[in-house]
Amino acid sequence: MGGSALFETYNRAPLRFERGEGVWLYTESGERYLDFAAGVAVNSLGHSHPHLVETLKTQAEKLWHVSNLYEVPGQTRLAERLTDATFADKVFFANSGAEALECSIKTARRYHYARGQPERYRIITFEGAFHGRTLATIAAGGQPKYLEGFGPKVQGFDQVPFGDLEALEKAITDETAAILVEPVQGEGGIRPIEADMLGRLRALCDQHGLLLIYDEVQCGIGRTGKLFAYQWSGMAPDIMAIAKGIGGGFPLAACLASEEATSGMVPGVHGTTFGGNPLAMAVGNAVLDVVLEEGFLDEVKRKSLLLKQSLASVVDEFPEVFESVRGSGLMLGLKCRMPNGEVNLAFRRHNFLAVPAGDNVVRLLPPLNVTDKEIRIAVEAIREAASDLALPARKAGSAA
Numbered sequence: 001m002g003g004s005a006l007f008e009t010y011n012r013a014p015l016r017f018e019r020g021e022g023v024w025l026y027t028e029s030g031e032r033y034l035d036f037a038a039g040v041a042v043n044s045l046g047h048s049h050p051h052l053v054e055t056l057k058t059q060a061e062k063l064w065h066v067s068n069l070y071e072v073p074g075q076t077r078l079a080e081r082l083t084d085a086t087f088a089d090k091v092f093f094a095n096s097g098a099e100a101l102e103c104s105i106k107t108a109r110r111y112h113y114a115r116g117q118p119e120r121y122r123i124i125t126f127e128g129a130f131h132g133r134t135l136a137t138i139a140a141g142g143q144p145k146y147l148e149g150f151g152p153k154v155q156g157f158d159q160v161p162f163g164d165l166e167a168l169e170k171a172i173t174d175e176t177a178a179i180l181v182e183p184v185q186g187e188g189g190i191r192p193i194e195a196d197m198l199g200r201l202r203a204l205c206d207q208h209g210l211l212l213i214y215d216e217v218q219c220g221i222g223r224t225g226k227l228f229a230y231q232w233s234g235m236a237p238d239i240m241a242i243a244k245g246i247g248g249g250f251p252l253a254a255c256l257a258s259e260e261a262t263s264g265m266v267p268g269v270h271g272t273t274f275g276g277n278p279l280a281m282a283v284g285n286a287v288l289d290v291v292l293e294e295g296f297l298d299e300v301k302r303k304s305l306l307l308k309q310s311l312a313s314v315v316d317e318f319p320e321v322f323e324s325v326r327g328s329g330l331m332l333g334l335k336c337r338m339p340n341g342e343v344n345l346a347f348r349r350h351n352f353l354a355v356p357a358g359d360n361v362v363r364l365l366p367p368l369n370v371t372d373k374e375i376r377i378a379v380e381a382i383r384e385a386a387s388d389l390a391l392p393a394r395k396a397g398s399a400a
């Protein structure tokens with residue numbers, strides 16, 4: 001038995017934060033950390049953003065919850081803003097990324113069912129994907145470490161190697177309903193799908209009557225410098241799952257879809273108790289107030305360049321620690337030569353928080369409103385941590 005009353009499912013760092021302000025987190029003992037993990041891309045506007053705090057407080061004094069038995073004006077407003085800004089015509093609100101994915105998967109299956117082809121339910125995904133921890137989304141992600149011990153894998157997911165178009169074409173059968181991809185794999189190690197590849201996926205879907213589903217749970221809401229990552233390529237999906245950044249720290253997610261793709265989602269076939277609740281809607285709208293402000297995303301792009309260029313020079317300086325820097329916007333990854341867990345730990349010793357990912361990468365996902373000064377402090381912390389890691393190897397090298 002562990003010493004805590006909590007499930008032992010997390011390997012937690014021994015840090016207890018009491019409050020946050022912007023990009024900074026403060027521990028109970030008053031020590032401060034620069035937060036480039038941002039709740040794994042959740043705190044899109046940092047901690048305690050005044051507009052979000054004020055909005056949440058105001059809503060909390062008016063109405064918390066009414067259920068989806070009634071109209072919720074905040075839902076209509078947020079849905080209209082999301083559809084105005086994207087390919088989508090319709091929105092279903094949920095509470096977590098996995099739920100938004102579940103809704104996306106169900107929407108795709110119901111689309112074919114409603115067209116008289118219930119046998120078309122299979123969904124093709126890419127290796128390295130992460131779509132959540134429900135039984136269906138671990139099957140979609142296909143990673144053995146998340147599937148092991150949970151009984152038979154949910155039926156209907158076919159996985160192909162990352163970016164392998166030939167394998168993907170071969171995997172399409174009469175039972176295929178959709179292709180599901182993250183335009184930029186997050187947990188998989190900041191691996192973007194190139195624009196022309198998205199174009200080819202779109203063409204394959206059109207050719208075979210499949211639906212294209214994007215998972216922008218991590219890479220959406222301004223992370224890459226556009227509101228959604230797919231907008232760099234202009235290749236619109238039929239369905240898209242979003243979460244994380246849209247709530248800025250409040251649990252909020254959504255499934256966006258074209259009107260046609262929602263044709264099977266008729267009254268009664270799907271639902272949620274908490275999804276779209278007035279508190280979440282108020283915060284989601286407040287996040288969009290800031291992210292959609294003129295010039296905000298241009299600033300994300302500008303700061304991305306500053307961060308990426310500075311990181312490239314640290315990578316050059318410490319080739320024994322890092323191999324490369326990759327990603328776009330404020331969704332960057334340091335591909336490591338040393339084990340990424342060790343690198344992340346060294347960052348933490350310099351009061352700098354980042355997040356390990358697959359492919360031996362450490363992710364940097366700062367709040368989108370991070371300042372130039374904070375970027376410089378971050379790069380300095382990374383440089384100092386890399387120097388600590390490189391020193392023993394360099395000493396050994398010069399002694400030999």
Ligand SMILES: Cc1ncc(COP(=O)(O)O)c(C=O)c1O
Nearest residue numbers: 096097098130131132186217218
């Ligand atoms: C791309 C992607 N999809 C889905 C999820 C699952 O989201 P949640 O943990 O909110 O269920 C995540 C979470 O990290 C994610 O990064």
